[in-house]
Amino acid sequence: MKVSIFDVARKSGLSVVTVSRVLNNSSSVRQKNRDKVLQAMKELDYHPNAAARSLARGKTGIIGLTLTTLHDSFFDAVVHEINGRLADHGYYLALSVSKSYADTIHRPLFEEDRVDGVILLSLPPADEGKFINDLTKKNIPFIMIDNSNRNPAVTSIIVDNFRGGYEATKHLIDLGHTEIAHIAGPADYLSSRERERGYRKALEDAGLQPYAVERGPFEIPFGYQVTMNWIAAGKLPPAIFAADDYIAIGVMDACMNEGIRIPRDVSIVGFDDQVLASEFRPMLTTMRQPADRIAAMGVDLLLAAINDADARRVTVQVEPELIVRESTAARR
């Protein structure tokens, strides 16, 4: 039933060692024999057993990646890129979804030598320490993407959110706006804090004051609610920088429902460049996070950590990019 390396050896008239060699592309196999082995493998429809290889080699060829949700186009883009790049290096990606550390779902993946390395993607800020602790103790190489707690002992990749907040705000200022509000994300996210800091700095550099600042979750209903409140109070800002595309979409939704035109009456900038941002009309002006660069750096750094246990820990920043679409216009 099960065909093993042994069957291939017998069938090809060579030893298991030779078979193993062709399996691993060892150069020291006579072409003729290699062909024989390959032929036997094909005829037997042989596929090596992953567990046996892992056990013998002490590595699994699998990289684990943690995810908090399967409902985010930015994650989708990052993971897609990582997948491809890892494959180029002979590694496979296994994803594990779980809202939080307490769920305990992905711990077993790290605790039984199932993976050669781990990528921690946008963890809940409060959980970061626990993951770092577990992985460090287990001596599993890992990197973090978009983490909130600075930690020089951990290799991480973060977007320059200060710069992003600055540029987004600057774009509005350049359009002639002077009354610019900000809807910030949760305070425990470094990204929220940095985007807000960028917003404030840009205003300061232009000699302006914040028009208003609200803070809440990265969700459509929050942006909607804030906007409805502003409208009800009769002080809807003519320009808004939202910390996140979902918040921005909530803002647009509220405006459209109230008959307020975008960008004629209100200009709005989001952050992340979710696909929703460009599917919706008016299409949202936003700061794009470069998923491809993030993925590329992530894979490189993780592989470096795997291949050299004491590779230097670094924190790399990647620059976001302003994507101007239809939701912003000059002040009237």
Added chain:
Amino acid sequence: MKVSIFDVARKSGLSVVTVSRVLNNSSSVRQKNRDKVLQAMKELDYHPNAAARSLARGKTGIIGLTLTTLHDSFFDAVVHEINGRLADHGYYLALSVSKSYADTIHRPLFEEDRVDGVILLSLPPADEGKFINDLTKKNIPFIMIDNSNRNPAVTSIIVDNFRGGYEATKHLIDLGHTEIAHIAGPADYLSSRERERGYRKALEDAGLQPYAVERGPFEIPFGYQVTMNWIAAGKLPPAIFAADDYIAIGVMDACMNEGIRIPRDVSIVGFDDQVLASEFRPMLTTMRQPADRIAAMGVDLLLAAINDADARRVTVQVEPELIVRESTAARR
């Protein structure tokens, strides 16, 4: 450095066999000895090596699940449920994302005995056959969720989309509408075809004619475009059943941009109950697919297939449910 079952045996003064027994909850271990072993494990921070266990037992304890995107709240809900249920049975879920079979990304997961079973979630219709073929040949138990090709030899779970399409349309009819259009999904999806069939049947039963039927991808821009075309042609239907929430949202977006009120001027029903459907105003009336029931059935059926190689293949249907929200109103 690495602590193995051997170290635990030595430390506890018992044999590896006994340690293995407590690891597997064998009842035949004197409580006293069990405690000693447990104690030793704790002190050594021992965790069994997954590869070794898999090799010795011939099974991995991992269930693979294929995904085409990480950007869908329905998938998110289904996977979340599956995750939990599988954990209850001692299995862990490993996800693999790939847009299509050709990507080849998840095949290695199936080809090297890395998983004990597989769940194929909403595959591209054209790829179904290839996956079935691969898995069948490798003799790996699997089930399909939301597949498009009927295949009595394969265990699958599908939503009763005919019923869904019927009820959605009936809802509009009950509201007094007589001019009801349908925006269908891609023809190669069984779900699209069935929803449309349900739509036509409901109209027929009410003695009505289809007002219009358009067909295209399950995407916001498509719904938007169709609607804009209708508006331009001066024949926007007063009631629309969209095959999917994204299409429906595109319709709403177009209407709002054109100053057409929903549900006053146009009633619209979607399908899937994506979270977006209830985050947007007006909140969308839609057909909910019961993620929890789908997940529960999926896990049960897969485990049955794993535990009994010739368990009967079945196709189970689950019923969708009409969720009435704000996007539909009585005909004026």
Added chain:
DNA sequence: TTGAAAGCGCTAACAG
């Protein structure tokens, strides 16, 4: 109730 011994399928020295 416990343990000795024999694998699970593959790779890694080490010879030849």
Added chain:
DNA sequence: CTGTTAGCGCTTTCAA
């Protein structure tokens, strides 16, 4: 260039 010999860490007979 090829094969022999040991394991990798755990589970599984089979005896005791």
